Amino acid sequence: MKGFQETASSEKTPFWLDPRKRAILFQLMTFAVVGLLAYYLTSNTLINLKKQSIATGFGFLQKESAFEIGESLIPYSAANTYARALLVGALNTIKVAFIGVVITIILGAIIGVARLSTNWLLSKLAAIYIEVMQDIPILLQLFFWYAIFYETLPSPREAISPGAGIFLSNRGVAFTVPQAHPAHLYMFLALMSGCVMVYLIRRWARKRQERTGKIFPTFRVGIAIIFGLPFLTWLAFGAPLGMNVPKLGGFNFEGGLTVSPEFIALLLGLVLYTAAFVAEVVRAGIQSVSKGQREAAMSIGLRPVPVLNLVILPQALRVIVPPLTSQMLNLTKNSSLAVAIGYPDFVSVANTTINQTGQSIEGVAIIMTVYLFFSLSTSAFMNWYNKRVALVER
């Protein structure tokens, strides 16, 4: 009986009507099409490469680069390899992205809060800022800021000094920085250990509060430790006060810390543009917390700061973090537009490499891999963070 039924049903449904078999067939067809396309493109490419006698592979990375890079975080000269040149570019990208992200979040939060302010004037100004900045392409903004630097600011000889020790000219901005001193290294170490200490204290304070209900003034103590430790270290080294003031020498400033106009234009453009989007994210996040939450918190007697810290922010952050992550990634990806204004970021260096070696496929592959790495690692970190702040339901 059973066998009969099986044969009957398999007779009734031919394989193209059986959803499961049809799915397998459909997938095989998809893979075949994609595979054939890939094969076609690869074989064309190989033939073309052979005709133009371009060697494939990443061997070129070990050759001498023979080009200079304007600014670098690590020692570099034209005699170094392409691999090192690309590393310099990647570090420059990380530099501008990191500084950009930090400033953008602060500025975006301020503008987002200003947008929600009861002050009509401030709120309208913030709204205008957000709308205008979002509606102008970032590349145009970069060109604009770069042009401002190049056309409006005077030469280093007639540099403008908006504040003590800062000089603005078309060669960039020169800052006065403290004279290099061994104390700085120890101050940095003190700062780091201070951060670790504050983290441990916070954990301990939270546990104690859960056990006994006693509240430890974590915030004030934390601020004292983070700022106090480096200050004490500085005093212990005899409070070195030497300043490295930029001085005009030849055609440019010497000494101090000079930041190139390309870097500033890129940073300014990225920050002002992305901050508008972050402001919208922050506004939406704060508005997503219903009024009743604040009122409930007030009515059980919490003071304004704990209301913000314990009730509003944890809920708003849950809404803010995912879109904020994608804005931060956008900033990182948009930093690749540096190539248009001549800041030696990763894409710019890779572009020079491609032009010099003709290894276009490898070059573009490297660009894509590096940005994928940036994106995926950032989103992995943010997913982890998101899971931590996510709503835990019963």
Add this chain to the structure above:
Amino acid sequence: MKQAVPAGELKPPVTHIGIIGWAKTNLFDGVFNSILTLVTLFFLWKVVPPLFRWAFLDSAWHTTGQACREAAGACWSIISINYRFILFGFYPYEEQWRPLLAMLILFGLLFYSRNREHWKKSLAYAWIIGLFTMGLLMTGGILGLPPVESTQWGGLPLTLLLAVFGLTAAYPLGVMLALGRRSRMTGVKVLCVLYIELIRGVPLISLLFMSSIIFPLFLPEGVTFNKILRAQVAIILFTAAYIAEVIRGGLQGMARGQYEAAESMGLNYYQTMRLVILPQALKIVIPPTVSILISAFKDTSLVVIIALFDLLKTTQSVLSNPEWMGFSREAYVFVAILYFLGCFSMSNYSRRLEKELSKGD
């Protein structure tokens, strides 16, 4: 009989109504807010009058570059003298009415499509005919119109072309990718996820590089695409991934019951999607789709980097002319205003649509 004497109507105190009352509640509400208002006003007073002076009073509107250098304010002459080149690039001077007409058709269609009551099948045909006419006007070659090589296209028409065709072609691709990502077939799903995540993880500029230097290697010898088409393909591939993610959001927003109801009526997958799911899902995601359109419009400016003569590049080539060197601010402000008008009207429209769509619920 004592007549009731009407008491004089008591008006609310002056400080609570009118301008004073408004200012009191909105600007000088408490010490902190008052300080904030004063600081903002001071800032505006410092910035706005000089800016106004620069832009309108001391500015030169229609002179030579030499005269501009002597003027204290903005040099709008760079626009008023060169606007034809900025807007149309290297398109033959006598034929520039053609891209202008094409753009007018596009604006007309966009304006007509604003109203949701006009969203019928006839509108789709109108768009197809309209896009075809625009292409014909740009290329020429028939009806006595002299042919114009696409290498001569430039300026605003090129920007609009890249944006409009980019989105039109990316949309169906995005729908397919979104459906693929939600598919039960693991193989298809993996392919779609890989594509979407790969594209979303890299900057558009790397795809544009790919289109300009690697694409020619992919093709058999003798077959060449022009540069605009290659950039267009890169923009389509890029935009499709973002559209796919937006549409996936819409698909996820569909209640399970919708799928089950369609299945229980005996509809197969394609019928379910075409008749039940997609019409609803695509409607939910219209507002985010418009914001994708806005960013696609802005992103077309990136083709400057691979040396296509879009609006931004024509502006830059005017700036490289020695006569107009040094007036970047004015030129860029003009281009920024054009982009702003385009994006602002789109985002305004999207907000209006969002309100209209949420009214029905």
